[in-house]
Amino acid sequence: EAEVAQSPRYKITEKSQAVAFWCDPISGHATLYWYRQILGQGPELLVQFQDESVVDDSQLPKDRFSAERLKGVDSTLKIQPAELGDSAMYLCASSLEQISYEQYFGPGTRLTVT
C-alpha cells in the first residue's frame, strides 16, 4: 500500500539553528499539505501545494518558515532560525486532488528545540 514518506522521524536542535524536513507524497497525488501539531492539540495547516504552486500559506510564519515543492513531487519545509515554541510534530499529507475528501498522512517529524 502506498504511503507518504517523511524524514527525519525525530529531530533535536538548539534554538537559532536551521532545520529542514522532507516529505514524499503518494505517487500521483497533486495536493500536498504541511501541518503542525502541538502536543494535545489538533493539526494546524501551515502550507498547501497544488502541484508546485502554493495554494494557501496564510498560517505559515514567513519570517522563519519556508516551503517548496520545486518539481511538484516531494517537498521540503525549513525553519530558520528555530525557536523553542517550534517544538511540535510536523505532519505531511497528500491527496489526489484539492477537493479529494481523503488526505493521507505521513508518520510525521517530531521536532524538539532546546
Next chain:
Amino acid sequence: GQNIDQPTEMTATEGAIVQINCTYQTSGFNGLFWYQQHAGEAPTFLSYNVLDGLEEKGRFSSFLSRSKGYSYLLLKELQMKDSASYLCAVSRYNQGGKLIFGQGTELSVKP
C-alpha cells in the same frame, strides 16, 4: 472565523459503545471528517460526512446535522486498540482541501 469543540477526554469499557461529539461553527461549511490518531503516530482517515444522516462503516459510524452544526462518531464493541485520539475536522467551500481540526478527544478503553 471558525470554532470546533469536542470533549478533551473520555473513558469507556471494552465491549461497550461510546459516542464522541463534535460541534462546529464555520462559514462555508463543506464537509466533516473524523480521523483516528494513536499516540506518536499519524492521523488515519475514519469517515467523511457531507450530507445529513448516519454513515456506517463496520464498528464505526458517523452522524452529521448541518443545521445544528453537530456531528458524532459512534464506536461499537470497543476494543483496547481503540484507545487513541479522535480528531474532528471540517472543510470549507472556499478553501480547497484545507482541513480545520478540533483539539481531539483522547479515548481510553479500560478492560
